[in-house]
Amino acid sequence: DTAVSQTPKYLVTQMGNDKSIKCEQNLGHDTMYWYKQDSKKFLKIMFSYNNKELIINETVPNRFSPKSPDKAHLNLHINSLELGDSAVYFCASSLTSGGSYEQYFGPGTRLTVT
Amino acid sequence: AQSVTQPDIHITVSEGASLELRCNYSYGATPYLFWYVQSPGQGLQLLLKYFSGDTLVQGIKGFEAEFKRSQSSFNLRKPSVHWSDAAEYFCAVGASFGNEKLTFGTGTRLTIIP
Numbered sequence: 001d002t003a004v005s006q007t008p009k010y011l012v013t014q015m016g017n018d019k020s021i022k023c024e025q026n027l028g029h030d031t032m033y034w035y036k037q038d039s040k041k042f043l044k045i046m047f048s049y050n051n052k053e054l055i056i057n058e059t060v061p062n063r064f065s066p067k068s069p070d071k072a073h074l075n076l077h078i079n080s081l082e083l084g085d086s087a088v089y090f091c092a093s094s095l096t097s098g099g100s101y102e103q104y105f106g107p108g109t110r111l112t113v114t
Numbered sequence: 115a116q117s118v119t120q121p122d123i124h125i126t127v128s129e130g131a132s133l134e135l136r137c138n139y140s141y142g143a144t145p146y147l148f149w150y151v152q153s154p155g156q157g158l159q160l161l162l163k164y165f166s167g168d169t170l171v172q173g174i175k176g177f178e179a180e181f182k183r184s185q186s187s188f189n190l191r192k193p194s195v196h197w198s199d200a201a202e203y204f205c206a207v208g209a210s211f212g213n214e215k216l217t218f219g220t221g222t223r224l225t226i227i228p
Contacts, residue, residue, distance in 0.1 A: 004157075033215070041152075041202060045215035056215050090157060101146055101165070101208065103216055105158040 003027050004106035006091050012112045013081055021076045021109045023091030031055075032074035033092040033103065034066060043090070049074055050096065078111075086113045116141040116207045120219035128227050129197055135190040135222050137205030146208040147188040148216065149179055153201045161203075164188060175199070200226045 004025045013019050025032065033056075034046040048056035049068040063079045074091060091106040117140045127133055139145055146165050150158040162173025169181040179190045188205060202223050206216040 041221050043158075043204065043216075043218040045217075048215060058215075092158075102148060102160050102163050103208075104160070105150075107157040 004091055004093055004104050006089075006106040006109050008109060009107065010110050010112075012114065014114055015081055015083060017081050018077070018079045019081060019111070020078070021089055021091075021111070023074045023076070023106055025072055025091075025093040025104070025106075027093055027095070027104060029093035029095045029104075030071055031094045031096045032068065032071075033094075034074065034076050035090040035092060035105075037088040037090060037108070039087070046089075047074075047076075081111075081113045083113050086111055116145065116209065116217045118205050118207050118217055118219035120203075120205055120222050122222045123220070124223045124225065126225040126227060127195055130194050133190075133192045133195045133199070133224070135203050135205075135224070137188045137190065137219060138186050139188060139205070139207045140186065141207055141209070143209075147179075147181060148206040148208065149173065149177070149188075149190050150204045150206060150218075151175075151201045152204065152221075158204065161190070195224075195226055197226045197228070200224055 007022045031050045033048045037043045046060050047066040052068045065077045068074045088108045088110050090108045092103040094103045119138045148163045149161040152158050161177050162171050164171050164181045202221045204221050205219040208216045
């Protein structure tokens with residue numbers, strides 16, 4: 001009964017490849033997020049979706065494309081992977097329609113680009 | 115734009131000693147404030163949050179934090195640390211709209227010595 005789950009947990013791939021990370025939440029939340037944590041543990045927002053609508057799109061290369069098929073899922077597709085994309089990617093969710101706004105995080109996906 | 119400063123990169127305390135982790139924020143209105151903990155290789159777990167009301171908030175695992183508007187601070191405290199508290203601690207600020215991003219500090223790594 002995991003609240004926010006991500007697959008895969010680890011992803012090792014070569015430069016130039018295309019890969020996807022999936023996220024699912026079973027909390028009934030209406031907003032989902034992608035964060036990137038770099039090697040120095042710094043966390044930065046990438047995208048946010050509210051009810052399947054993109055509401056935050058930080059300065060992220062357009063090689064990164066999020067997709068939200070429904071409120072419970074938010075996937076991240078990355079084209080033409082680069083060495084600098086190596087990081088831990090966290091999915092999070094929150095309830096913002098009359099809710100308490102705290103964000104619940106998934107376990108993370110460690111992406112290593114070689 | 116909102117920002118968070120955690121001035122201590124690394125803190126070492128003895129087991130059983132008290133702990134205070136510092137957090138200063140910058141935000142133009144009343145912020146939503148959070149403390150998260152990240153154990154090695156894990157996701158982020160919410161320790162506590164402040165939205166409004168009582169400025170001293172209690173969280174899980176015996177942690178508390180105090181919101182001081184005059185000092186733009188939200189310091190985390192624990193009266194007696196346990197070896198299992200060793201982790202990375204992140205302070206975060208969110209806009210008071212609810213579905214906005216969280217802006218994180220750079221984290222404080224806590225080491226516990228016997």
